[in-house]
Amino acid sequence: MAEKSVTKKKIGSLLSISHDKDVDGLNSAAIVWRYAKSKGLHFDMDLTDYGGFVRTFSSVATRRNTLIIVTDLGMDDSALDAVVAGLSRAISQGCRVVWLDHHQWSDRAVRSILSLENKPVLKVNPEYCAAEITHKVLMPRDEICAELATVAHDTDFNLRQIDGAGALTDVVSVIRFGTIASKEDLTAALRPIVEKLAEKGLAGVWNDQAKRFHDSLLDKRVHHYRKEKLKKMRKALIGHCDQEIHERLVRVLEMPSGVTTTDMGTFLADSENLAVDGNQLKVADLAITVSSGGMLGFRRGYETTLCNMAAKLFNGGGHPYAAGGEYGVYTDFQAVCDDIFVTLSKSKDWVIEADSA
Ligand SMILES: [Mn+2]
Numbered sequence: 001m002a003e004k005s006v007t008k009k010k011i012g013s014l015l016s017i018s019h020d021k022d023v024d025g026l027n028s029a030a031i032v033w034r035y036a037k038s039k040g041l042h043f044d045m046d047l048t049d050y051g052g053f054v055r056t057f058s059s060v061a062t063r064r065n066t067l068i069i070v071t072d073l074g075m076d077d078s079a080l081d082a083v084v085a086g087l088s089r090a091i092s093q094g095c096r097v098v099w100l101d102h103h104q105w106s107d108r109a110v111r112s113i114l115s116l117e118n119k120p121v122l123k124v125n126p127e128y129c130a131a132e133i134t135h136k137v138l139m140p141r142d143e144i145c146a147e148l149a150t151v152a153h154d155t156d157f158n159l160r161q162i163d164g165a166g167a168l169t170d171v172v173s174v175i176r177f178g179t180i181a182s183k184e185d186l187t188a189a190l191r192p193i194v195e196k197l198a199e200k201g202l203a204g205v206w207n208d209q210a211k212r213f214h215d216s217l218l219d220k221r222v223h224h225y226r227k228e229k230l231k232k233m234r235k236a237l238i239g240h241c242d243q244e245i246h247e248r249l250v251r252v253l254e255m256p257s258g259v260t261t262t263d264m265g266t267f268l269a270d271s272e273n274l275a276v277d278g279n280q281l282k283v284a285d286l287a288i289t290v291s292s293g294g295m296l297g298f299r300r301g302y303e304t305t306l307c308n309m310a311a312k313l314f315n316g317g318g319h320p321y322a323a324g325g326e327y328g329v330y331t332d333f334q335a336v337c338d339d340i341f342v343t344l345s346k347s348k349d350w351v352i353e354a355d356s357a
Pocket of ligand 1: 072
């Protein structure tokens with residue numbers, strides 16, 4: 001019944017909406033691009049982030065006879081009405097919706113998407129990264145898609161076993177931070193990278209023998225970024241604040257601009273980075289970064305703490321190994337540390353007890 005009310009015209013184009021923040025979002029979009037090519041569909045792409053949903057999904061309302069595939073984005077519940085309105089309009093104009101993700105979804109958000117017309121598909125599985133889900137659902141037998149999924153998994157689960165995957169993470173950061181400074185459109189800036197990934201996989205951008213990018217200017221920018229990043233992380237470490245709470249070492253740092261929380265977390269988990277002024281610091285059980293806007297990042301050095309449970313005490317959430325929360329705008333870093341320590345000392349939910357392991 002519902003189907004008949006929808007304009008019956010063949011799908012002729014594909015719109016990929018994916019996350020602009022990391023390799024998982026990019027590779028998901030690249031897999032969707034390969035799928036579009038295999039089906040002979042005209043391809044458009046919109047890379048976005050939480051906070052950008054209203055803009056992205058309002059523009060979706062102009063679409064006709066388009067397959068809309070959303071990847072690596074959970075539902076931003078505060079934008080749910082705008083998302084549903086945009087998608088409903090598009091569907092009434094002959095579009096179909098496929099949403100593939102691995103984040104936390106509220107029951108209400110799931111119901112809203114599944115109650116759309118024209119047989120929406122929603123697959124959410126937190127066990128995989130989004131590119132893996134996209135690969136399995138759209139192009140399970142395509143080898144390049146399989147590689148793109150593996151590369152994304154390496155970065156999303158922070159395994160760091162594939163050199164090109166780590167380098168690609170830095171490319172996303174270089175381009176992201178670059179467009180923030182120049183106010184250039186991020187989707188347009190990332191498009192050439194995604195296009196090459198869609199054509200040839202990682203080899204489209206990365207020379208694995210020489211361990212460098214084909215694009216020599218990009219390669220230079222990545223090198224420079226890595227050097228600067230390391231300097232900034234070392235400086236941030238010098239200003240750290242440590243406290244032992246429930247027999248767990250908690251370390252709080254101010255997050256430098258132009259560095260991702262994941263990079264900071266990885267840096268802090270390696271004792272080789274922790275020699276400060278001739279002192280060798282211990283790897284912390286829980287590391288918390290405070291951004292200048294008051295956002296908190298949670299990473300752990302050992303499986304002795306639960307980042308998601310710690311983040312929950314600060315209006316946030318995430319995974320046991322990585323999570324985010326909120327403190328609020330601040331001026332006095334020392335006061336922030338004390339506040340965080342007091343809050344953490346009031347709960348043991350974030351501590352994994354040794355005897356329970
Ligand atoms: Mn992801």
